[in-house]
Amino acid sequence: RVHMKKNYLYITVFFSGMTALAVEMTASRLLGNVYGSSNLVWASIIGLILIYLTLGYWLGGKLADKNPHYKVFYKILMWGSLGVGLVPIISRIFLRLTGNLLTGFNIPLLIGAFFTVLVLFIFPVTLLGMASPFALKLALKDTSVAGRVGGLISAISTLGSFIGTFLPVLILVPLIGTYRTFLFFSSLLMLIATIGYFLFVDFKSWLRFSWMPLILIVLWIFGSSGADKVADELVYETESAYNYIQVLEINDYRYLCLNGGMGIHSIYHPTQLYYHGPWSQVLVAPFFNATPHPMESIDRMAIVGLAAGSTARQAEAVFEDIVIDGFEIDPFIVDVGYDYFGMEIDNLNVFVQDGRVGLKNSAGNYDIISIDAYRPPYIPWHLATVEFFEIVKNHLSDDGVVVINIGRSPSNRELLNDLSTTIHTIFPTIFVMDIPGSLNSVLFASKQAGSWENFVLNYEIISDLDVHPLLTEAMRVTIENRQETPPVSRVYTDDQTPIEWVTNKMVVDIILS
Numbered sequence: 137r138v139h140m141k142k143n144y145l146y147i148t149v150f151f152s153g154m155t156a157l158a159v160e161m162t163a164s165r166l167l168g169n170v171y172g173s174s175n176l177v178w179a180s181i182i183g184l185i186l187i188y189l190t191l192g193y194w195l196g197g198k199l200a201d202k203n204p205h206y207k208v209f210y211k212i213l214m215w216g217s218l219g220v221g222l223v224p225i226i227s228r229i230f231l232r233l234t235g236n237l238l239t240g241f242n243i244p245l246l247i248g249a250f251f252t253v254l255v256l257f258i259f260p261v262t263l264l265g266m267a268s269p270f271a272l273k274l275a276l277k278d279t280s281v282a283g284r285v286g287g288l289i290s291a292i293s294t295l296g297s298f299i300g301t302f303l304p305v306l307i308l309v310p311l312i313g314t315y316r317t318f319l320f321f322s323s324l325l326m327l328i329a330t331i332g333y334f335l336f337v338d339f340k341s342w343l344r345f346s347w348m349p350l351i352l353i354v355l356w357i358f359g360s361s362g363a364d365k366v367a368d369e370l371v372y373e374t375e376s377a378y379n380y381i382q383v384l385e386i387n388d389y390r391y392l393c394l395n396g397g398m399g400i401h402s403i404y405h406p407t408q409l410y411y412h413g414p415w416s417q418v419l420v421a422p423f424f425n426a427t428p429h430p431m432e433s434i435d436r437m438a439i440v441g442l443a444a445g446s447t448a449r450q451a452e453a454v455f456e457d458i459v460i461d462g463f464e465i466d467p468f469i470v471d472v473g474y475d476y477f478g479m480e481i482d483n484l485n486v487f488v489q490d491g492r493v494g495l496k497n498s499a500g501n502y503d504i505i506s507i508d509a510y511r512p513p514y515i516p517w518h519l520a521t522v523e524f525f526e527i528v529k530n531h532l533s534d535d536g537v538v539v540i541n542i543g544r545s546p547s548n549r550e551l552l553n554d555l556s557t558t559i560h561t562i563f564p565t566i567f568v569m570d571i572p573g574s575l576n577s578v579l580f581a582s583k584q585a586g587s588w589e590n591f592v593l594n595y596e597i598i599s600d601l602d603v604h605p606l607l608t609e610a611m612r613v614t615i616e617n618r619q620e621t622p623p624v625s626r627v628y629t630d631d632q633t634p635i636e637w638v639t640n641k642m643v644v645d646i647i648l649s
Contacts, residue, residue, distance in 0.1 A: 141206075141336060145271050151328045152213060152267035153296030154303070155321045159220055159261060160185045162304045162321075165314045188258050192265020199266065200273035206336040211345070212263050213329035218348045219260030220539055221322030221355060226313045227256050235273050268293050279380075305377055310468070314374050316356070317566040323352050331454065372476060376468035383476050390476055392444045392469070399511060399543075402444035409453055409606050414541040414571050415446040416610040417578045418506045419454050421537035423594035423611065424567055424586030429535075431603065434458060438502045440491030440519065441509030444473035448484050451504075454604045460484045461502070462586050463494040478643070492518055492527065501533040507540040517633040520555060524630075525562045525581075532583050538563070540579045545642045549622065552577050554638060556622040568619040577619070588618060 141194035163181050199208065272289050276282055293490065300321075308317040326349055333342040371390070372383040384392040392402035403411040410416060418439075423429050434455050440448055442462030451458055460483055464470050467488045473479035479486075487494045491509055505528055509519055518524060528538050538559075542552050556566050556579060567588065572578050580586075595611045 142275055144332065144335060145275055146289070148210075148213065148332060149268060149271045149289055149327055150292050150296040151379055152216075152264055152326055153293035154300035155217070155220060155296075155325045156185075156261065156264040157297040157300035158259070158304045158317070158321045159223075159264070161301055162309065162314055162317050163223075163257060165304075165309055165380065166227060166318075168172040185257060185261050186628065188261035189265035191258075192262040192267075193269055196263065196266030197269035197273070200270040203236055204270075204273045206274065206332065207341060209267075209274060210329045210332040210337065212266050212270065212324060213332070214345045214504060216260050216263030216267075217325035217329060217463070218324050218351065219263060220325065221319050221352050222317045223256050223260060225355065228315075260505050311375055314380075319352060319355055322642050323349075323356070326352060337516075374468055374472075376466050379469065381466075381468055381471060382473060392472065392477065394469075394511065398490065400445045400473070401511070402473070402477055404444065404446065404449075406478070409450055410609060411446065412572075413446075413574070416450050416606055417541075417569065417571070417614060418447050418504065418508075418539045418609045419451060419607055420591075420614050421504050421506075421539045421580050422535070423598070424537060424565070424580055424582045424588075424591050425535045425584055425594075426586075427590050427593040428597045429590075429594050431455065431598075431601075434503045436500065436502045436533070437461070437504040437506070438495060438498065439463065439506045439508065440495060441507065442473070442486065443508070444477035445479035445481065446477070446482065447506055447508065448481055449478060449607060452481050452483060454607045458483060461487065461491060461494075461498060463487050463491040465490050491516075492524055495531055497529050498531060501531055501536065503536050505532060505536065505538045507538065510540070510542060515551070515635050515639055517628070517635045518630070520558065520559055520635055521628045521630050521633055522558055525559050529562050529583060534583065536583050537586070538581045540581075542577050542579055543642070544575055544577055546575070548642050550625070551635070551638045551642065552579065553622040553625040554628060554635075555579065557625045558628045560624075561627055566621055568622060569614045569617045570619055572613065572617055578614075591615070 160181060163185070167181065184370045196212075199212075206402055268289055272286055275289065278284050304317050304321075308320055312320065330342060330349065333339075333345075367489050369384040369386050370382060371385045372381075374381050379394045384391045384393060388405055389408075390404040391400050393399070394401055400413070403413065403415070405411075435458055436457055437455075437460045439460065439462045442448065442464035448460050448462055451460055460481070462484055464473075464486065465488070468512065470479075470486055470488055487498075491507075495505070507528070508518065509516055525538070532538065540555065540559075542555060544552055552568070556568065559579070559581045562564050563583065565584075565586050567580040567582070567586070568577055569580075591611070592615060595608070596616060598611065599608055626634075
């Protein structure tokens with residue numbers, strides 16, 4: 137019986153360690169629905185959960201020395217598992233509130249609610265942290281083997297944490313959603329604690345906690361994921377390993393929103409192609425080259441950050457028979473593109489993979505390469521370095537041009553300046569325009585020595601031709617909103633890219649403004 141107790145104690149430690157890391161990984165998805173997945177969010181989650189675990193280790197050891205009994209141990213886990221199950225339900229109140237405030241641009245209140253949501257993890261995570269030191273006290277009967285027993289418990293807990301790191305991200309969140317992933321681990325740990333009560337305490341003692349699994353059963357039956365942001369226009373939502381995805385429909389326009397943010401990542405209308413955003417500005421990229429630049433020479437294009445295909449649809453309409461390679465890391469977004477955004481484009485080749493890897497391994501050269509994978513405050517640093525833009529240049533045709541959609545704040549253009557400086561080390565000429573009525577700038581980098589003069593002349597020539605009006609309108613907007621070449625700042629490399637500092641300052645600037 138003593139051997140059985142010890143073995144089941146190890147099983148309990150494994151599942152408590154797994155639940156602790158699963159809570160941490162799934163917490164990022166819970167908060168990401170409203171706050172995004174920037175390093176600032178991740179740092180807050182990881183830092184606070186480490187503090188809560190530290191508190192749990194201290195309290196667990198102290199309580200174990202005072203009351204080293206299985207009844208106390210499994211009582212802690214019963215409460216901890218219930219706390220895990222209640223976190224997404226309680227936090228939903230805050231997420232609904234902050235989601236609607238975010239839609240109304242009430243940023244300062246959002247920050248206060250952000251920390252309020254994080255406070256919700258102090259109760260369950262602290263209790264989960266108490267498991268390992270308490271288990272060590274129960275398992276240790278002979279101090280001569282303290283090192284071996286302590287090492288074994290730490291190893292088992294860490295192994296459980298390893299499983300808890302990947303299981304929610306790769307399987308459970310895409311399969312059953314964020315809320316039910318919390319319920320899954322809550323119910324699993326509740327089951328482990330209940331069995332522990334039956335084996336080592338008594339059924340009568342467990343009856344005082346029998347209402348806890350009943351609450352979880354009710355949450356399984358009646359709780360649902362639902363939309364965190366109340367939106368009557370919501371027509372579809374889902375979760376992937378990368379994003380919380382929403383499709384909204386307003387006045388026959390469909391909008392792709394990711395992670396509950398303010399940004400619109402794709403737009404679709406059955407009869408309209410011009411959306412007053414950065415998508416159509418990609419089409420004007422070749423016309424910084426020498427005049428006259430022939431339309432028929434533009435026959436191949438790559439889009440890093442395809443999303444639901446807005447730019448691809450526009451390019452198909454403007455450039456006859458153009459071949460488009462679209463790179464999108466999230467397969468769920470690709471599915472949404474086909475189902476809701478008319479992405480059935482004959483000449484579109486979709487590659488579900490990271491943009492840098494996909495572009496590096498692609499065959500042939502492109503006349504246009506569009507980089508539209510930056511979503512402030514989250515910027516994939518590996519798509520912003522000298523080494524990446526060398527790959528871009530190597531996959532451009534002789535007169536190819538790269539186009540980059542870059543976010544900014546009302547008064548902070550540091551990210552734009554840094555990227556311009558980085559790209560200028562590879563490309564001879566840089567051109568910038570601001571998207572009117574937005575916080576987006578579009579940067580063009582020509583492989584040849586292009587100029588604004590070339591662009592204006594090409595616009596005058598094309599205006600007299602029988603071309604799609606989307607192109608001439610996009611060229612007109614580009615000319616009217618041209619900017620000076622950004623000042624020289626810092627260069628991003630694979631070794632050193634302080635992009636988190638820059639984007640965090642952008643967030644602060646938006647809050648203060």
